[in-house]
Amino acid sequence: MRGSLHAVAFDVAGQHGVIVAEGGAVLADGSAAELAAVMHRAEQAAGEPPRWVWWDAATAAGPIARAGGFLHRCWDLAEAHRLLVGGFDAAQDRVWAVAHGLDPDGAPARRSDDLFDVIDDDSVVIRPDGYLNPVCLQPHWQRANLSEYAALALTVARKQLALLATRERGAGTGASESGAALLCVELTAHGLPIDRPTMELLITEHAGPRPADEAQARQIRADRDRGVLDLLPGRSSIDLRNPVQVRDLLRSLGVQVEDTRAWNLEPYRDTHPVVGALLDWRKDERIATTYGWQWLDGHVGDDGRLRGPWTACDGGAGRMTAGAGLHSLPTPLRPGVAAADGYVLVRADLGQVEPRVLAVVSGDPAFARATAADDLYATVARQLNLERPAAKLAVLAAMYGQTSGPAAEALRRMDRTYPRAMAYLRAAAQRGEAGESVTTYGGRTVPVTNGGDQAHRRAVGRFTRNAVVQGAAAELFKAWALTARNALRPLDAEVVLCLHDELLVHAPAQHAEAAAAAVQESLEAAARRWSGAAPVRFVADLRVIRRWSEAKD
DNA sequence: GATTTCACGTA
DNA sequence: CGTACGTGAAATCC
Structure with a gap:
């Protein structure tokens, strides 16, 4: 150094x-x-x-x-x-x-x-x-x-x-991770720009108006509940917030589920109108309890900035974390994230980052060739002689450790076509199953818990299999974010949100194009440095917008 | 009062 | 028998 x-x-x-x-x-x-x-x-x-x-x-x-x-x-x-x-x-x-x-x-x-x-x-x-x-x-x-x-x-x-x-790349990763922690200090201090009137409107839409007192809050909750309970004549005493009561109620209506999680209930939307009503109620209830008035008052300052604690790495594979809802803001509220007057947002998100990262860390030449395309999965589909959806499923299954179901045959083709990538993932899984820690491409130790039964060891194997990809992706992302932070400084622009594969930059409107170019060039520079100029391409979708929601395709 | 379970938001 | 984390409400443990 x-x-x-x-x-x-x-x-x-x-x-x-x-x-x-x-x-x-x-x-x-x-x-x-x-x-x-x-x-x-x-x-x-x-x-x-x-x-x-x-x-x-x-x-x-x-x-x-x-x-x-x-x-x-x-x-x-x-x-x-x-x-x-x-x-x-x-x-x-x-x-x-x-x-x-x-x-x-x-x-x-x-x-x-x-x-x-x-x-x-x-x-x-x-x-x-x-x-x-x-x-x-x-x-x-x-x-x-x-x-x-x-x-x-x-x-x-x-x-x-x-x-x-x-450790190969260890010192460079240390510098980059250190810089990410500095960026986290700034993210925490500066905050994410919020258009408060719009956010208040959106909260009102989903959670109801701001209650003046506890009695009114109870009334608003009761009003929200009535949309579901009105579909249940004679059962108005059930507590929608009690999962056991909800499960027993649904069973009495012929909906046999182990628990009432949304993905279990979704197939029953048409079985009984109360199912759909309950699922919609849950979304509003989520906003009311977690992203409602209390959240706004507690985390959005008088200057219209949403501030929460940021950490440069979690205790696992090393992704960034954030509190105050910064990493889990519901889509319906995203129009409330908006550039200040005279500013724009530059949104950039990495495309198909995890398979591209896998190509780098495994050094698989065939898989690396697939990254030349904007749509990596289309190339993989051709190389595996599969339809694109099946090819995408196979790549994800390989990285997440799914072995059963329709992915099985596709995974055998992956083994034949991308032996080094698959061997890399298998080695990581085997280490985890044996209770041994893994080391990411950048040199981060990912420790594992030792012991347990076979199911637990398998679960650890899936974790380490995923951690070497997710962790390396986090390292690349942080190198990118930090490079962009430094490049944006002369433009008076700043990174205001990091979301695993997505960067949000707040920039003066007159520097919008320059800021977007800086973000793009930062990706190229960071990827080159991080990957040691491996023949792997990284792509980002970049847009200049006013509201975060405009970024959605 | 602290911890666990359920649920769900994001990637 | 796909991964991670943060948050809140209710249940459960002590």
Whole structure:
């Protein structure tokens, strides 16, 4: 990893921070605004810009982002640690231990943040056995020893870089995942632009008007329920929110289902009118309870931005996660996501990303050739001598571990035509079934739970089979998102949503075309870098729109 | 009061 | 006997 490492640390409140260079020199010591100015100058200076190192992005980069700072390259100890060992737990004592080749479960017990039990305990930062003194985990110690705390981050970063260098692409993925965590800080801070009047209209449509008090809320719920209950004369006492009652009711109407989940009920829409009414009621009820007035008040600020917590990776294959409904906003509400006046949204989503990723990670030359087409499944269909729907099913079945049903014959053809891709997936499944972790293309450890019966082991196999594809797709996506973030900065445009294979960018209207071009070029650059110029094509559908809903075909 | 089950939103 | 996560209501556990 080229360029010098500079550590950044803040107190928990984000009031006071330091920048420490390798060798221990303190380059800055003050407020977030002062640090941001120093960092900006360092990035503008001639030569290789520094890579900013921090224990975690939220604490160190949060104050910088809120002060208007913008940084290009970083190293996030928590994200690198998650790559190294898998899972989500990145407590600092474990990060230190893993970086130093020590058993993280052997780390000394943590202390409460209590001044009394540390008085005789803070003489040595690194214990004789190599573990970090637990006192260093305590906010008051970090606040009082900020530059030492930052210097520790540099020590860990160098160790992590050495460990990741033993994995192909490991160091590059560490940088990219670190950048994704920085992007998450910005996503959390900036939020997704919402057209509040439109969103209020849509919520009213599905959940009813904003209730003034609890009595009115009850009345609105009762009104919503009546649409279903009116179809059930004499049964108006049943509780639609109680799955057991609903199941027993449906059984009495001749609808025999194990549970009342929508995909089980959908075939019975025409059996009894109450089934369709119930399914429609559930959609409105979902919006009322999860994406209704409480959600709007709780997560959409006075500035019309929807904010929720973002994480750069989950504890599994490593996809980004988001709260506050940002990853599960119901389609009917998407017209309420809209560019501000004078701005546009650039929506870009990757086409058929998982099979294209499989072509890269498995190095299957025949499968790679299929990615040359805009519609990969059409080419696969020709190569397998199948109809397109059957070919698509076969590819998905291979990646998800489905073995039964109509996919069986198609899977045999896949084996003959794409032996390397299929062997790659099978190897991942076998490792999972044996209770062994898998490593993604970018070098992320995906741990698995050990033991269990055969059904459980099979389930773990399906998980690891999917994780090596889903995880690699997440790595490519984050590399793309981060590249786009940096390229969009000069246009005053910003990424406002990441949705697994879809990017939403908020851009000044006069820079709409330039922003769209930057997103497209970022994909090409990121894919080239990530795939090592493998002969695999990635495609994105790009549109300039005002409302998220306009993107739907 | 905390955890589990059911359900459903997204990819 | 296709994967993941986040959220909320009700049931269940302690």
